[in-house]
Amino acid sequence: MAGVEVKDSCIICNTSSANFCDRCKSIRYCSKACQRADWPTHKLLCKAFSNFDTTKRPSKNHFRAIFFPVDKEKPELIWLHCPWRDDEEDGWYQHPDKKPFLGVDVFASTTSIQRNRILERDLSDTINLCYSDSFLVDGSRPNRSIAAITATKPYRSLDWRGPILAYGKEGLGIDQIACKDLDLNDFRHVADLLISYSLDPVPVNRQLSQLRQKSVGEKIKGVRINCIGDQKMCGRPKFEAVEIAQPDPIFSYGDVSEIMKRVELPIITQHCRPDPKWANNENYKAFEGMSPFNNQDATYLHLCCDPNADLKLQMGKLGWGFAPLKWQDGVGSVIVVRQDKKPLFPLHMEAMCKYCRYDASDLIRHSLGEYAPEKPMEKGDVLTMICRPAFVIFWYKLLDERRKKGEDSSAPYPYYDV
């Protein structure tokens, strides 16, 4: 059953009657593929959970919680004291004593998790995540035990800092009363929040999420467009074949290229985590004045082609013909997959980038008056010229050019429907 948590179901794909993890008996998987998909995160607590002795509960007001220490390589399972409190407004409820873990109680922020946005599933109870609300500016150090989790995905996650604590509350809504033990299903939900916290959600239609349910565990062929830094400092090719395991946040939170949607090849893009080998190096001279994060191809993929789009600076939108701010500078390397999850090859990606950068953008620039004294084209005319036949012609031209130069031109036709 999709959409809600089922008690005996696989954590990854929600298939029912799944089997427990042999060691911790705290989480279920329907298949080896789903177990493998969870393992990079699960392994951080699987053994600790199997060793965590619930017969040693210090009192009935102590609950199993997950603590993310700043300077350790893994999160920890801890007993959290949650004494009852009588509040004039809220009545009786259990209030955890966070001080031994977070240091301060007063300034702690709480994020309540009641839905896993990546697995697209509602939870049956609430998980509260507590941290200092000023951790980005109060001198807190980067949280290494959370870095172990966010490192399992190639995306830029929020820079989590300072100690962070997760505990459970029974039920949903806003005023839960009793605390509860967390298990390793909850750990998956916390991990997914930590990974996806700073990613912008985009609406996904029902059809797509059904498609996703079916293909769980399979790998999707995608392409990584490497930025200047990754090309020059790590020797990576500009267009690199990569495989994406499912489920993956890119399908829920990635950006859609409007131009490629118009040519009937919808693709989804997502920023990568910068490689620390060069990302902290301020010496840009090696790149002829270009930022190592420069990735012009990815920028052009995101030119806005909504004729009614206005300039909305606060939202990072620059309007017709321009890529949004988040795709302008400091883009870094980018992962791209097809929305239909069919294989995307480096040559497809090269064609898409070149088409956006040279053909489509020229039409858009014409509409912006860059070919004066020619009268600027109407936006509507530009849009009719950015279409499937135009891309098909471009594709065959590119293959021809490559053949003439003796370069590899073997890739399937990108329209799999013919």
Ligand SMILES: [Zn+2]
């Ligand atoms: Zn499964």
Ligand SMILES: [Zn+2]
């Ligand atoms: Zn386990």
